[in-house]
Amino acid sequence: MxxxxxxxxxxxxxxxxxxxxxxxxxxxxxxxxxVVADLVKGGGGKIVGxxxxxxxxxxxxxxxxxxxxxxxGAVDKMIGLLTPLMDAGDTLIDGGxxxxxxxxxxxxxxxxxxFHYVDxxxxxxIWGDQRGYCQMIGGETEIVQRLDPIFRALAPGVDAHPVPxxxxxxxxxxxxxxxxxxxxxxxxxxxxxxIHNGIEYGIMAAYAEGLNILKHANIGKQQQTEHSAEVTPxxxxxxxxxxxDLTEITEVWRRGSVVGSWLLDLTASALRKNPSLEGxxxxxxxxxxxxxxxxxxxxxxxxxxxxTASLYERFSSRGEAMFGDKITSxxxxxxxxxxxxxxKPAGL
Numbered sequence: 037m038x039x040x041x042x043x044x045x046x047x048x049x050x051x052x053x054x055x056x057x058x059x060x061x062x063x064x065x066x067x068x069x070x071v072v073a074d075l076v077k078g079g080g081g082k083i084v085g086x087x088x089x090x091x092x093x094x095x096x097x098x099x100x101x102x103x104x105x106x107x108x109g110a111v112d113k114m115i116g117l118l119t120p121l122m123d124a125g126d127t128l129i130d131g132g133x134x135x136x137x138x139x140x141x142x143x144x145x146x147x148x149x150x151f152h153y154v155d156x157x158x159x160x161x162i163w164g165d166q167r168g169y170c171q172m173i174g175g176e177t178e179i180v181q182r183l184d185p186i187f188r189a190l191a192p193g194v195d196a197h198p199v200p201x202x203x204x205x206x207x208x209x210x211x212x213x214x215x216x217x218x219x220x221x222x223x224x225x226x227x228x229x230x231i232h233n234g235i236e237y238g239i240m241a242a243y244a245e246g247l248n249i250l251k252h253a254n255i256g257k258q259q260q261t262e263h264s265a266e267v268t269p270x271x272x273x274x275x276x277x278x279x280x281d282l283t284e285i286t287e288v289w290r291r292g293s294v295v296g297s298w299l300l301d302l303t304a305s306a307l308r309k310n311p312s313l314e315g316x317x318x319x320x321x322x323x324x325x326x327x328x329x330x331x332x333x334x335x336x337x338x339x340x341x342x343x344t345a346s347l348y349e350r351f352s353s354r355g356e357a358m359f360g361d362k363i364t365s366x367x368x369x370x371x372x373x374x375x376x377x378x379x380k381p382a383g384l
Contacts, residue, residue, distance in 0.1 A: 037185045038063070040092050040102035042114065043132075044071045047158065048105035050165030051131075051190055056082035058189035063095045090121055099125040101183060103156075108134050108324065115142065124150035127179055131156045131171075135328055136223035136230060139174060143222035152179045153222060156187075157229020168192025171216040172232065174225030180218045184211075191215035227332075234329030234343045237322070239299055241346035247303075250285060253278040266374060283307045320350040 037060050041052050044066040052062045056079045065086045066072050072085040086092035093100065100122065104114055111130055118128065128151060130139065136155070143153040154175035160167060169190045173180055180187075192215035194208050207213050219228045256273030270276070286304035290296050306313070326347040333340035351357065368374040 037061075037183075038097055038101070039186055040086075040096050040100065041065070041105060042089075042092070042102065043105035044068070044075060045105065046162050047131075047160065047164060047169075049075060050160075050162065051103075051105065051158075051169060052083060053078070053165055054168070055186065055189055056080060060186065060189060063092050065089065065092045089117055093118070093121040098123055099127065101127045101129060101186070103129040103131055103186075105131050105158075108132055111138075112142070115146075119146070119149060119151065122151060125152070127152040127154060127183070129154045129156055129183070130226075131158045133157070133229065133233070133323055133325055134226050135324065136174070136226040139223040139226050143175070152176060154179060154183065155222060155225040157225045157232065158190075159229065159232060160192075164190075168196055168215055172225045172228040173216065173218045174220055174222050174227070175218075176221070177218065187211070187216045188214060230325045230328050230332070233323075233325035234340070234347075236299070237326045237329075237346040237350070238342045239297065241349055242342075243300065243303055247282055247286070250280045250282060252276075253280055266377060283311050318353055319355070320353040322347060322350045326350070 039055060039060060040063045041048055042065045044052065044064060048066075049071065052064055052075055055062050059082065061082050061084065062079070063084045063086050064072055064075055065088070076083050076085045084095060086095060092102070096102070102118065102122075104111060106114060111132065111134055115128060122128075128146065130142075130153070134155060139153070139155040143155075146153045152175070154173065156174075157172035158164075158169050159171075160169035169192070171187055171191060173187065188211070191211075194214050196215060200207070200213070204213060211217050217228075219225050253276055255270060256276035257279075283304070286300060286307055290300055290304055326343065330340060330344050330347060333343070365374075365376050369376075
């Protein structure tokens with residue numbers, strides 16, 4: 037099958053390579069001409085470069101399918117540039133992390149021009165080239181079925197997970213067990229991916245908090261030189277005398293533990309390479325999906341305590357809580373004459 041791919045960044049290029057290995061032809065475009073040239077060179081004749089958008093559209097057979105793997109903020113502009121070059125029956129696929137509400141609006145506008153739109157929440161990151169890409173798909177059933185060879189080639193495949201779900205041992209062909217799923221009409225793919233990423237925030241925060249507690253389990257060894265009315269002293273220093281090796285702990289957790297996951301695998305890898313995490317500032321970004329997940333939970337009237345807390349922690353990590361913390365310090369000064377700590381007390 038033939039596919040146009042616009043955007044050859046951290047995931048787009050890997051997706052093209054994976055498709056080419058599966059025998060699909062990709063016509064590719066990117067702002068970086070060198071990236072295009074390198075992909076074409078290593079594509080075994082299955083990857084064709086495009087000089088510009090007009091060239092890309094011209095090199096695709098009708099009905100065309102063009103996959104956008106670009107930043108969320110650039111999607112609508114790209115759609116505006118592409119649609120005058122396209123023909124009725126062509127399909128645009130957004131594989132980024134768009135807001136599902138935007139998908140609904142885009143699909144409606146494109147349908148008025150006799151174009152199709154498919155939203156694909158794509159998970160796999162920089163490892164997807166070899167591991168495959170889990171895909172959550174939204175769109176018209178007929179169009180999604182027509183594009184199935186593309187989705188199946190990108191997906192991890194049934195053998196990616198060595199242990200089948202009990203009761204599905206003989207289920208080898210369904211999309212879900214192969215790592216992709218048509219979740220529903222337009223917006224459905226990105227809705228499921230939105231919640232996927234919200235859960236990811238929570239899992240990451242849980243690992244981070246737990247490992248931080250382990251890291252500080254030797255606090256009782258630190259000499260306490262003075263007590264202060266401002267800080268509760270450590271009551272039982274003898275209870276906190278452990279120097280834990282987080283590199284080894286994350287490794288052992290990977291081996292049969294109920295908290296094992298790919299995120300834990302990556303954490304163990306990161307700590308093995310850099311046990312002190314030197315070079316990281318701890319300022320954690322959020323790309324939107326966590327916020328949208330919380331908005332959905334509010335609209336639906338369902339609680340999301342953990343996911344909300346994990347999102348707020350990311351805000352705090354970037355210093356967004358600093359002014360609020362200053363307000364708290366100012367109030368303590370006003371009602372009790374409490375001075376701020378100038379340094380972290382020993383042993384705390």
